[in-house]
Structure formats: C-alpha cells, structure tokens
C-alpha cells in the first residue's frame with residue numbers, strides 16, 4: 235500500500251475537548267473521516283437549499299459518492315480497497331466503564347388518535363409495532379477524544395470548527411464538544427498516523443494488505459464493515475481488519 239499525500243498535508247493530532255464524553259452504538263470510536271464527510275455533506279446541502287437546487291439524499295439504494303476530504307489516502311489493497319489517512323476516536327483520561335444509559339420511547343396516544351381515522355380502543359404498549367421500548371446507550375466518559383491523521387491542518391480545522399457535538403443522541407446533550415485543536419506533527423511517521431492509535435493498536439478499519447508483515451499490531455479481529463464513510467452503508471461493506479477496542 236502507498237500513502238498518496240498532497241502538498242501541504244502532514245501528520246496531525248486532532249483533539250476534541252469534551253463536556254462529558256460521547257455516546258456510540260459500536261465498540262470503537264467515531265471516525266474522523268466520517269465527521270469531515272458529514273460536515274461536507276451538510277455544507278453541500280445548505281448550498282443546494284440556498285440556490286434552490288436538488289440535493290441527492292442519503293439512501294441505502296444508491297452507492298454513495300466519495301467526497302474530497304482534506305486527508306491523504308492509503309491505497310490499501312491497491313484494488314479499490316483504499317481508505318482515508320485518519321483514525322477513529324481514541325479516548326484520553328477515560329473514566330473506566332462500562333457506562334450505559336437507557337432511553338425509553340412510547341407512542342403518543344393523543345397523536346395516534348389525531349392521525350388515524352379508525353384507532354383501536356387500546357394500542358398496546360407491551361406488544362406489536364407500537365410497543366414502548368427501552369434501549370441501551372453505551373457511553374465513553376472522557377475529557378478528550380484524540381484522532382491521528384495525515385492531512386491539511388488548516389482545511390481540517392476549518393471543517394471541524396463549527397461542529398458542536400458528535401456521536402449518538404446529540405439532541406439529548408451527548409457528545410458535546412467544547413473545543414477542537416489540530417496539532418501538526420511534521421516528524422511523525424505517516425503510515426502510523428494513517429492507521430494506528432497513540433498506543434500502537436489498529437485505529438481504524440483497514441484492508442488486511444495494510445498490515446502485511448505487521449503481526450505485532452493489535453487489532454479487533456476481522457469482520458464486514460466499510461473502509462470509508464458512510465461506514466455503515468451496505469454498498470461499502472467489505473472484508474476488513476477491525477480497530478482494536480479497549481472494551
């Protein structure tokens with residue numbers, strides 16, 4: 235694999251100072267390239283809205299286009315299995331967990347009454363489609379989240395600056411970011427900054443070709459997942475090495 239680095243790109247440490255921590259649905263952290271890609275999508279949506287033009291919404295049926303992120307690319311297996319040179323989040327000063335919060339939801343009987351012409355006398359809260367639910371929400375409680383990357387420090391900082399929250403359940407106050415910093419690490423090893431957490435374990439999804447001859451790198455095993463955002467889209471799922479997890 236080769237790292238394709240454009241002019242002005244260098245190894246970076248991105249750090250988010252968190253109000254309390256972050257909520258997520260998977261055992262590893264939030265990807266930096268995913269955060270940057272969704273910010274670019276939001277910006278493109280805002281431009282389309284202002285210009286009154288159409289915007290192609292996210293859909294499971296269409297293959298998502300790759301956005302042009304200010305990050306270097308690792309060619310991976312050299313056959314389409316490339317990825318951005320950036321890790322998933324790594325917690326600093328973590329309060330040891332597990333921390334799990336539960337949220338519940340139940341249908342609004344009054345709203346159902348207004349929407350349906352023919353509502354049964356009782357919509358059961360215990361069974362069926364409209365039952366009430368209690369869902370677990372795993373939390374990482376920490377002071378900072380850290381990502382390593384190879385990219386353009388100015389462009390990365392500019393995209394991150396307006397982002398005030400990350401992860402799941404942001405509307406309920408989770409994942410509140412107090413501030414972002416982007417530090418240049420010009421003497422850092424580019425391959426390491428594209429793949430590994432600060433502790434030397436695998437910090438992102440990667441094709442097995444990336445870790446060829448590197449048996450000592452701790453990973454989270456192998457599985458089916460995306461190599462680039464949107465990571466959970468079925469069209470981008472492939473056989474990958476998974477990031478190491480502390481949980």
Ligand SMILES: [Zn+2]
Nearest residue numbers: 308310440444
């Ligand atoms: Zn790679």
